[in-house]
Amino acid sequence: MSLAFTLDPAVGPALRDGVLDLWTDVSNAGGAVGFVPPVDRETVRPELLTHLAAMADGRHRLLVGRDAAGEVAATAFFAFNTHRLQKHWVWLYTVMVHPRHQGQGHGRDLLAAAADAARGFDGIDAIRLTCRGGLGLEDFYASCGYKEVGRIPGAIRVAPGDDRDDVVMLLPLR
Numbered sequence: 001m002s003l004a005f006t007l008d009p010a011v012g013p014a015l016r017d018g019v020l021d022l023w024t025d026v027s028n029a030g031g032a033v034g035f036v037p038p039v040d041r042e043t044v045r046p047e048l049l050t051h052l053a054a055m056a057d058g059r060h061r062l063l064v065g066r067d068a069a070g071e072v073a074a075t076a077f078f079a080f081n082t083h084r085l086q087k088h089w090v091w092l093y094t095v096m097v098h099p100r101h102q103g104q105g106h107g108r109d110l111l112a113a114a115a116d117a118a119r120g121f122d123g124i125d126a127i128r129l130t131c132r133g134g135l136g137l138e139d140f141y142a143s144c145g146y147k148e149v150g151r152i153p154g155a156i157r158v159a160p161g162d163d164r165d166d167v168v169m170l171l172p173l174r
Contacts, residue, residue: 018072133165
């Protein structure tokens with residue numbers, strides 16, 4: 001079953017809690033979304049509030065994928081550049097699919113929906129994202145049309161003695 005994607009959904013308690021639960025569950029399953037397990041909702045909440053504040057200011061936009069039951073199953077946040085020389089591309093952050101929905105093509109669907117949404121943003125020619133090396137994520141993004149355009153060795157410290165590359169990926173939209 002496919003997910004239903006919505007750009008800029010109304011933010012209320014149900015959506016906020018759904019994204020918070022998704023982010024916590026993805027993190028605890030080992031997902032590379034800014035945390036290292038174990039985490040709880042209260043650890044993740046400040047980061048979510050930062051994203052929501054950026055949405056309220058018009059600096060971020062949210063794409064949500066819901067499953068057949070209407071539960072939040074996937075997300076991606078778009079972040080707009082403020083520098084006048086970089087306004088022609090957006091960042092894609094916090095790209096997540098709930099572990100119970102992984103392996104069903106929903107990650108590809110999420111990235112396709114994100115590309116479709118970004119094509120509708122005025123003046124946007126590309127999507128840029130970063131991913132944590134060592135998990136095969138760059139291969140997944142490459143299979144979805146992204147190209148590796150940079151790599152910073154050891155830039156992400158997951159734990160003492162466990163440094164990962166920060167991989168920069170780009171998807172041209174035009």
